[in-house]
Amino acid sequence: MITISQIKNILDNNDPKATEELARKSKKLTEQYFGRTISLYTPLYLSNYCSSYCTYCGFNSHNQIHRMKLTEEQMPKEMEHIANTGIENILLLTGESYKATPLSYLKQAVTIAKQYFPSISLEVHPMETTEYKELYLSGVDGITIYQETYNKEHYSKVHISGKKSDYNYRYNTPGRIAEAGIRHISLGILLGLGELAPDLFSLYSQLKEMESKYPGVEYSLSFPRLRKIKGHDFATCDVTDATFIKIICLTRTLFPRIGINLSTRENSRLRDNAISLGITRMSAGSNTSVGGYETEVLDKQDPQFDIEDSRSVKEVVAMLKEKNYDPVLTDWRRDRKYLLYKHGEKN
Numbered sequence: 238m239i240t241i242s243q244i245k246n247i248l249d250n251n252d253p254k255a256t257e258e259l260a261r262k263s264k265k266l267t268e269q270y271f272g273r274t275i276s277l278y279t280p281l282y283l284s285n286y287c288s289s290y291c292t293y294c295g296f297n298s299h300n301q302i303h304r305m306k307l308t309e310e311q312m313p314k315e316m317e318h319i320a321n322t323g324i325e326n327i328l329l330l331t332g333e334s335y336k337a338t339p340l341s342y343l344k345q346a347v348t349i350a351k352q353y354f355p356s357i358s359l360e361v362h363p364m365e366t367t368e369y370k371e372l373y374l375s376g377v378d379g380i381t382i383y384q385e386t387y388n389k390e391h392y393s394k395v396h397i398s399g400k401k402s403d404y405n406y407r408y409n410t411p412g413r414i415a416e417a418g419i420r421h422i423s424l425g426i427l428l429g430l431g432e433l434a435p436d437l438f439s440l441y442s443q444l445k446e447m448e449s450k451y452p453g454v455e456y457s458l459s460f461p462r463l464r465k466i467k468g469h470d471f472a473t474c475d476v477t478d479a480t481f482i483k484i485i486c487l488t489r490t491l492f493p494r495i496g497i498n499l500s501t502r503e504n505s506r507l508r509d510n511a512i513s514l515g516i517t518r519m520s521a522g523s524n525t526s527v528g529g530y531e532t533e534v535l536d537k538q539d540p541q542f543d544i545e546d547s548r549s550v551k552e553v554v555a556m557l558k559e560k561n562y563d564p565v566l567t568d569w570r571r572d573r574k575y576l577l578y579k580h581g582e583k584n
């Protein structure tokens with residue numbers, strides 16, 4: 238296992254030859270295990286209610302924003318909008334409010350989503366194994382859960398109140414998800430929040446622990462960078478583009494077979510360049526506001542963070558083809574209802 242000081246040395250080494258060598262190795266491994274394919278997904282924010290206070294997030298419970306959650310009637314409109322772009326993998330997100338978006342609400346959203354998408358992932362509040370089992374049985378096949386930072390002291394400074402302030406409960410969540418039988422787990426840290434090398438080391442260690450305890454699960458990693466939120470300037474990230482690319486390459490060389498995600502927090506130039514260097518999955522056509530696709534009027538929207546790449550799914554697909562990559566819209570399906578939608582028989 239790589240050490241913290243080795244990670245630091247790699248990230249701090251500005252010798253172009255060393256960077257080039259790292260990129261070359263990462264590119265080779267990515268092509269060896271994933272070929273020239275990039276999976277695409279679109280996020281759908283179901284709710285921005287949150288009972289936690291995380292200093293860096295626009296949805297935090299102290300922020301005076303327009304709060305809303307999609308109703309049973311609004312969900313199909315939003316989902317149909319996304320499905321019509323050709324996307325087949327959906328990531329459903331909420332703020333972390335056990336009261337506003339309880340398990341029953343999430344199951345209802347998944348049941349509706351099954352009519353439009355063959356693959357459904359969630360990024361919502363952490364739960365118990367039995368609850369994850371219910372979600373699995375409803376049709377969820379992936380869960381995203383980020384520790385954000387592994388430095389306990391710093392964690393408690395930025396996660397001031399609410400359930401998210403419980404470091405250990407969050408840390409043990411991936412194990413509960415795996416116990417429930419969910420096939421895909423995405424882990425991550427929020428770049429710019431904690432000290433980089435120790436956080437990367439801890440993320441890699443948690444991934445290794447999970448891989449050895451639950452080898453049947455498919456894992457991916459994400460490295461979102463802090464972004465400005467409406468009305469606050471403090472949330473800026475000191476991780477440069479060059480360091481960000483090194484993180485992707487280093488991760489690939491350490492874990493040749495895991496997926497690496499890239500969201501629209503990053504701009505189009507960086508995203509296009511990162512493709513060949515280790516990325517396997519990208520979001521496209523994203524909107525980070527609740528009801529942002531079809532439901533809400535624009536001036537009422539309060540996004541979780543500002544998007545840097547606002548290209549449509551069609552534009553991202555075209556860019557990938559231009560670069561001689563295959564955009565993968567689905568590589569997994571569990572439910573027949575989706576096929577009924579595809580054949581114009583919505584039920």
Ligand code: SF4
Nearest residue numbers: 287291294297332333
């Ligand atoms: S990061 Fe998550 S838990 Fe924290 S305030 Fe934002 S939505 Fe709520």
